[in-house]
Amino acid sequence: MAITASHQKRTKRADAKEVRRQELIQATMKCIARSGLSNTTMAEITQEAGLSLGIVNLHFQSKENLLQETLRVVSEEYIEGWEKIGHNGKLSAVEKLEACIEFDFGPKVCTRDKLAVWFSFWGESKARPAYQKICSGHDELADGTLRRILQDIIDEGGYVSRNADQIVHTYTAMVTGLSLDLLVTPKTMDRNLAKQVCHHYFVAVFPGHFASY
Amino acid sequence: MAITASHQKRTKRADAKEVRRQELIQATMKCIARSGLSNTTMAEITQEAGLSLGIVNLHFQSKENLLQETLRVVSEEYIEGWEKIGHNGKLSAVEKLEACIEFDFGPKVCTRDKLAVWFSFWGESKARPAYQKICSGHDELADGTLRRILQDIIDEGGYVSRNADQIVHTYTAMVTGLSLDLLVTPKTMDRNLAKQVCHHYFVAVFPGHFASY
Amino acid sequence: MAITASHQKRTKRADAKEVRRQELIQATMKCIARSGLSNTTMAEITQEAGLSLGIVNLHFQSKENLLQETLRVVSEEYIEGWEKIGHNGKLSAVEKLEACIEFDFGPKVCTRDKLAVWFSFWGESKARPAYQKICSGHDELADGTLRRILQDIIDEGGYVSRNADQIVHTYTAMVTGLSLDLLVTPKTMDRNLAKQVCHHYFVAVFPGHFASY
Amino acid sequence: MAITASHQKRTKRADAKEVRRQELIQATMKCIARSGLSNTTMAEITQEAGLSLGIVNLHFQSKENLLQETLRVVSEEYIEGWEKIGHNGKLSAVEKLEACIEFDFGPKVCTRDKLAVWFSFWGESKARPAYQKICSGHDELADGTLRRILQDIIDEGGYVSRNADQIVHTYTAMVTGLSLDLLVTPKTMDRNLAKQVCHHYFVAVFPGHFASY
DNA sequence: CATGAATGAGTCTTCATTCAT
DNA sequence: AATGAATGAAGACTCATTCAT
Numbered sequence: 001m002a003i004t005a006s007h008q009k010r011t012k013r014a015d016a017k018e019v020r021r022q023e024l025i026q027a028t029m030k031c032i033a034r035s036g037l038s039n040t041t042m043a044e045i046t047q048e049a050g051l052s053l054g055i056v057n058l059h060f061q062s063k064e065n066l067l068q069e070t071l072r073v074v075s076e077e078y079i080e081g082w083e084k085i086g087h088n089g090k091l092s093a094v095e096k097l098e099a100c101i102e103f104d105f106g107p108k109v110c111t112r113d114k115l116a117v118w119f120s121f122w123g124e125s126k127a128r129p130a131y132q133k134i135c136s137g138h139d140e141l142a143d144g145t146l147r148r149i150l151q152d153i154i155d156e157g158g159y160v161s162r163n164a165d166q167i168v169h170t171y172t173a174m175v176t177g178l179s180l181d182l183l184v185t186p187k188t189m190d191r192n193l194a195k196q197v198c199h200h201y202f203v204a205v206f207p208g209h210f211a212s213y
Numbered sequence: 214m215a216i217t218a219s220h221q222k223r224t225k226r227a228d229a230k231e232v233r234r235q236e237l238i239q240a241t242m243k244c245i246a247r248s249g250l251s252n253t254t255m256a257e258i259t260q261e262a263g264l265s266l267g268i269v270n271l272h273f274q275s276k277e278n279l280l281q282e283t284l285r286v287v288s289e290e291y292i293e294g295w296e297k298i299g300h301n302g303k304l305s306a307v308e309k310l311e312a313c314i315e316f317d318f319g320p321k322v323c324t325r326d327k328l329a330v331w332f333s334f335w336g337e338s339k340a341r342p343a344y345q346k347i348c349s350g351h352d353e354l355a356d357g358t359l360r361r362i363l364q365d366i367i368d369e370g371g372y373v374s375r376n377a378d379q380i381v382h383t384y385t386a387m388v389t390g391l392s393l394d395l396l397v398t399p400k401t402m403d404r405n406l407a408k409q410v411c412h413h414y415f416v417a418v419f420p421g422h423f424a425s426y
Numbered sequence: 427m428a429i430t431a432s433h434q435k436r437t438k439r440a441d442a443k444e445v446r447r448q449e450l451i452q453a454t455m456k457c458i459a460r461s462g463l464s465n466t467t468m469a470e471i472t473q474e475a476g477l478s479l480g481i482v483n484l485h486f487q488s489k490e491n492l493l494q495e496t497l498r499v500v501s502e503e504y505i506e507g508w509e510k511i512g513h514n515g516k517l518s519a520v521e522k523l524e525a526c527i528e529f530d531f532g533p534k535v536c537t538r539d540k541l542a543v544w545f546s547f548w549g550e551s552k553a554r555p556a557y558q559k560i561c562s563g564h565d566e567l568a569d570g571t572l573r574r575i576l577q578d579i580i581d582e583g584g585y586v587s588r589n590a591d592q593i594v595h596t597y598t599a600m601v602t603g604l605s606l607d608l609l610v611t612p613k614t615m616d617r618n619l620a621k622q623v624c625h626h627y628f629v630a631v632f633p634g635h636f637a638s639y
Numbered sequence: 640m641a642i643t644a645s646h647q648k649r650t651k652r653a654d655a656k657e658v659r660r661q662e663l664i665q666a667t668m669k670c671i672a673r674s675g676l677s678n679t680t681m682a683e684i685t686q687e688a689g690l691s692l693g694i695v696n697l698h699f700q701s702k703e704n705l706l707q708e709t710l711r712v713v714s715e716e717y718i719e720g721w722e723k724i725g726h727n728g729k730l731s732a733v734e735k736l737e738a739c740i741e742f743d744f745g746p747k748v749c750t751r752d753k754l755a756v757w758f759s760f761w762g763e764s765k766a767r768p769a770y771q772k773i774c775s776g777h778d779e780l781a782d783g784t785l786r787r788i789l790q791d792i793i794d795e796g797g798y799v800s801r802n803a804d805q806i807v808h809t810y811t812a813m814v815t816g817l818s819l820d821l822l823v824t825p826k827t828m829d830r831n832l833a834k835q836v837c838h839h840y841f842v843a844v845f846p847g848h849f850a851s852y
Numbered sequence: 853c854a855t856g857a858a859t860g861a862g863t864c865t866t867c868a869t870t871c872a873t
Numbered sequence: 874a875a876t877g878a879a880t881g882a883a884g885a886c887t888c889a890t891t892c893a894t
Contacts, residue, residue, distance in 0.1 A: 016878080036340035038251035042864060052880045057865060059878095116339045123336030125397050126329045127249035132397055139398060169402070169410045173390025178382065180389050184338050184345055185352060189382070197382045204417040229853095255889060265855045267891080276889060442857085462766035464677035468885060478859045483886060485857095542765045549762030551823050552755045553675035558823055565824060595828070595836045599816025604808070606815050610764050610771055611778060615808070623808045630843040655874090681868060691876045693870080702868060 021059050021069070023049045028070040033116035037067075037124065071121050071134050074114050079137045081109060086145035093152035094209045100146070101198045104175050105191045115183040142172045157208045167205060174198060234272050234282070236262045241283040246329035250280075250337065284334050284347050291322050292350045299358035306365035307422045313359070314411045317388050318404040328396040355385045370421045380418060387411060447485050447495070449475045454496040459542035463493075463550065497547050497560050504535050505563045512571035519578035520635045526572070527624045530601050531617040541609040568598045583634045593631060600624060660698050660708070662688045667709040672755035676706075676763065710760050710773050717748050718776045725784035732791035733848045739785070740837045743814050744830040754822040781811045796847045806844060813837060 027049035031040040042063055046053050060066040085091070085099045104110065125131040150164040178197060181189035202210040240262035244253040255276055259266050273279040298304070298312045317323065338344040363377040391410060394402035415423040453475035457466040468489055472479050486492040511517070511525045530536065551557040576590040604623060607615035628636040666688035670679040681702055685692050699705040724730070724738045743749065764770040789803040817836060820828035841849040 020878090033339055036337040038337060039340060041862085043862095053864095053882095054866080054880060055878085058880095063864065112339065116336075119332065119338075120336035122393060122397060123329075123333035124249040124251060126246055126325065127252060135397070139401070163413070166410050166413045169391065169394070169406075170387060170414055173388075173394065173410070174383060174386045175390065176393050177386025177389030180335060181382070181386065184335060184348070188352065193382075197379050197386070200376070200379045201383055201414070201417075204414075254887085266857095267855055268853090270890060271854075446857090459765055462763040464763065465766060467883085469883095479861095479885095480859060480887080481857085484859095489885065538765065542762075545758065545764075546762035548819060548823060549755075549759035550675040550677060551758075552672055552751065553678060561823070565827070589839070592836050592839045595817065595820070595832075596813060596840055599814075599820065599836070600809060600812045601816065602819050603812025603815030606761060607808070607812065610761060610774070614778065619808075623805050623812070626802070626805045627809055627840070627843075630840075659874095680866085692878095693876055694874090696869060697875075 017059070020051070020055065023051070024056060024059060024066060025070045025073050028066060029074070029113045029117050032070070032120050033113040037120035067121075068130060068134060070117060071131060074109075074117050075134055075137060078109050079141055082141050082145055086149070093149050093156060094206075096149045097153065097202065100149070101195055105178075105194045105198075107191075110179070110182065110191055110194075112183060112186070115179050119180065119183060142168050146171065153206055153209060157206060159206060159208075162205060170201070171198070174201065230272065233264070233268065236264065237269060237272060237279060238283045238286050241279060242287070242326045242330050245283075245333050246326040250333035280334075281343055281347060283330065284344060287322075287327050287330050288347055288350060292354055294322060295354050295358055299362070306362050306369060307419075309362045310366065310415065313362070314408055318391075318407045318411075320404075323392070323395065323404055323407075325396060325399070328392050332393065332396060355381050359384065366419055366422060370419060372419060372421075375418060383414070384411070387414065443485065446477070446481065449477070450482060450485060450492060451496045451499050454492060455500070455539045455543050458496070458546050459539040463546035493547075494556060494560060496543060497557060500535075500540050500543050501560055501563060505567055507535060508567050508571055512575070519575050519582065520632075522575045523579065523628065526575070527621055531604075531620045531624075533617075536605070536608065536617055536620075538609060538612070541605050545606065545609060568594050572597065579632055579635060583632060585632060585634075588631060596627065597624070600627065656698065659690070659694065662690065663695060663698065663705060664709045664712050667705060668713070668752045668756050671709075671759050672752040676759035706760075707769055707773060709756065710770060713748075713753050713756050714773055714776060718780055720748060721780050721784055725788070732788050732795060733845075735788045736792065736841065739788070740834055744817075744833045744837075746830075749818070749821065749830055749833075751822060751825070754818050758819065758822060781807050785810065792845055792848060796845060798845060798847075801844060809840070810837070813840065 024045065027045050028040070030048055031044050035044060042056055043053060045066070046055060049055075056063065056066055060069060081103050082100065085096055085103060088096065088099075091099060121131045121135070125135065146168050147164050150167050153159070154162050154164055174197070178189065178194040182191065182194060199210065237258065240258050241253070243261055244257050248257060255269055256266060258279070259268060269276065269279055273282060294316045295313065298309050298316060301309070301312075304312060334344045334348070338348065359381050360377050363380050366372070367375050367377055387410070391402065391407040395404065395407060412423065450471065453471050454466070456474055457470050461470060468482055469479060471492070472481060475481075482489065482492055486495060507529045508526065511522055511529060514522065514525075517525060547557045547561070551561065572594050573590050576593050579585070580588050580590055600623070604615065604620040608617065608620060625636060663684065666684050667679070669687055670683050674683060681695055682692060684705070685694060695702065695705055699708060720742045721739065724735050724742060727735070727738075730738060760770045760774070764774065785807050786803050789806050792798070793801050793803055813836070817828065817833040821830065821833060838849065
């Protein structure tokens with residue numbers, strides 16, 4: 001076999017390292033969701049992960065770094081999901097938009113743990129440029145992928161009075177706000193209701209493409 | 214005549230006490246906006262207020278209490294503004310809705326300092342029931358005042374396909390999301406644009422009552 | 427009285443602050459002598475001083491700063507003693523030199539605690555420019571005050587074959603080396619013997635001015 | 640023929656082991672010189688040696704042991720050099736003394752790395768009897784070898800007023816002090832100047848045997 | 853009332869040591 | 874014999890809170 005033992009070893013070790021990183025990041029999300037960003041301690045994170053106290057600095061150098069990497073993971077997962085939809089040639093513009101709604105409020109990214117991560121970092125972001133930078137992919141996404149989808153629908157449906165930019169702002173704002181409801185008042189908001197609310201908006205804006213349920 | 218010196222004194226003292234409290238709350242907002250909730254210290258707050266370190270515990274017993282009172286002030290100011298609009302008999306339903314938009318993105322409540330306070334506490338709210346409770350007036354507001362206004366418009370305009378609850382959700386979510394844009398990416402969002410985005414939404418939903426600009 | 431209460435208060439407080447600083451510096455010397463520089467902890471220092479753990483950062487910002495201030499105190503005390511001798515107009519050059527020896531091995535600066543401080547920092551000085559800088563007054567002293575005294579003796583006694591620079595080097599080196607003996611092997615070296623050794627050197631170099639005991 | 644393969648192997652292994660030890664000791668010296676004793680970590684030492692982190696405990700059991708072995712190597716190298724001179728029957732007493740000066744400030748033992756090791760351990764020695772013990776060979780050396788050389792010169796030259804013990808003290812102290820200058824202020828002291836300073840001292844003490852340059 | 857020096861519990865971080873591979 | 878990931882005790886530092894003045 002061409003793969004040498006040393007290569008296998010290196011690969012295994014590299015994998016193990018990445019596994020540890022992911023374990024710690026997942027534990028960090030849980031802790032932020034459970035205790036809040038400002039009450040999350042290294043001891044809590046490592047205990048949640050079932051690992052020892054010193055391991056964070058081994059893999060992330062510092063707590064701050066771990067926090068940023070956690071945000072990055074959540075952010076990149078979100079961006080990747082959107083890009084996959086945007087690049088999916090089999091879908092029509094409307095289908096893409098529906099897929100976005102499904103994704104935004106789907107079980108993968110729309111968990112209360114991940115929402116807690118988003119809002120915790122947003123709360124600190126004014127004071128921490130590093131957080132803003134990590135989240136900035138978010139905006140580019142909306143300005144790019146979402147805008148293109150909406151423009152296609154507008155062109156296709158002849159919605160001459162609609163402005164893609166404003167719909168971008170509205171939709172992204174709605175997702176943020178509905179996520180807050182999901183996070184803070186889960187009794188009065190759930191993922192299905194959130195999808196319906198978005199749908200209702202698009203029914204109003206693109207009546208020819210979106211029918212009321 | 215009947216007001217004695219001692220009573221005057223007591224009143225003055227009470228006033229002075231309230232002034233100190235407000236100074237500290239204002240300083241707390243500034244610090245949360247500048248440094249983030251988790252980095253805001255008692256020393257920073259008291260320095261910002263130009264007061265001594267020990268004074269917070271004198272007036273607020275604890276830091277946690279000061280933080281909650283700060284959130285309460287921001288929250289109550291917001292609720293009062295809305296209630297004033299809701300109870301203003303001189304305004305039509307549509308005028309009330311317009312007034313709400315003006316208020317939500319007006320210079321009184323929509324400052325970056327106050328938005329930073331909102332998002333900071335929202336970020337921690339999953340872990341802290343006390344914060345949720347303070348903010349809950351917000352939801353009652355929407356369920357009450359806003360819902361009534363919207364229902365009046367629906368009834369008045371014969372928008373049979375519109376559902377007041379969904380519009381409540383959409384509008385409050387939009388305000389939250391647009392506020393996040395104002396807080397995090399002020400370069401691409403300002404208060405006037407936010408108002409326009411809201412207006413555009415109502416044009417789509419209530420075409421008979423809201424005309425495009 | 428011109429001195430106001432507020433002024434007295436400020437003075438008292440300033441004094442108290444300086445007292446705390448000195449207490450901590452003295453405790454630091456004791457700990458360095460007892461445990462070595464690398465084993466000296468904040469807990470040990472504050473316990474030695476009978477104060478609380480947090481007080482060092484209140485008065486010195488950091489452990490490193492406390493250590494440097496400790497070195498500075500020892501260094502400045504030494505320099506001041508020499509300058510006093512150098513500027514004493516009542517003494518002849520030879521008397522000054524004798525006074526220097528008395529001072530170098532006198533009970534004020536030549537305690538084992540202070541010697542331990544000197545050697546601890548010298549041991550680290552190659553790696554820490556800050557320590558070298560604090561000690562640099564030492565060299566200027568030798569180059570200035572000591573050199574002048576020696577030149578006066580050379581000129582006065584007609585010691586044409588003597589070179590002041592070399593004697594400066596020899597004497598300062600001897601003081602260092604004898605101090606090491608006092609620190610490390612106190613059984614075979616004491617302050618009186620050290621003085622005798624120095625004296626014997628000057629007897630050899632300036633036979634007309636220094637008689638054997 | 641008689642030496643079996645297994646014996647050769649054992650010997651080779653023993654050699655390899657000794658090589659590792661020496662590599663680690665050399666690396667330790669470099670690190671102490673570069674970073675100071677208190678900042679030298681196992682990670683730094685093993686990296687400097689190009690070896691793995693776990694190897695120190697394999698060969699030296701503990702860090703403390705490695706440090707002591709490092710001091711021992713430096714100390715023994717010094718002692719051996721002196722003993723070689725002391726036992727060299729071809730040299731006269733004066734030639735031996737000259738050889739000692741050459742050796743003390745020669746390129747083998749008088750490197751800044753080794754001087755840093757000496758001073759680092761001296762700084763800690765008051766607190767650590769183990770260090771003192773390792774260095775004690777030094778004193779025996781002076782009391783023995785050096786004293787004999789000096790007594791020979793005194794007897795030979797009829798320097799009735801000279802006391803060998805005091806000269807021992809002076810010379811060893813000078814070597815220590817000049818070494819400190821070489822370590823801390825290399826700009827104003829070099830090995831040649833140090834030799835000259837020593838020479839000048841012996842010119843003053845033994846004028847019949849040492850001529851000015 | 854107001855001050856700010858002092859406290860010490862809580863936290864992050866470092867690093868010698870261990871041990872499975 | 875050698876590796877380096879993992880551990881966790883120990884240390885420096887922070888900061889809400891207290892209290893003598």
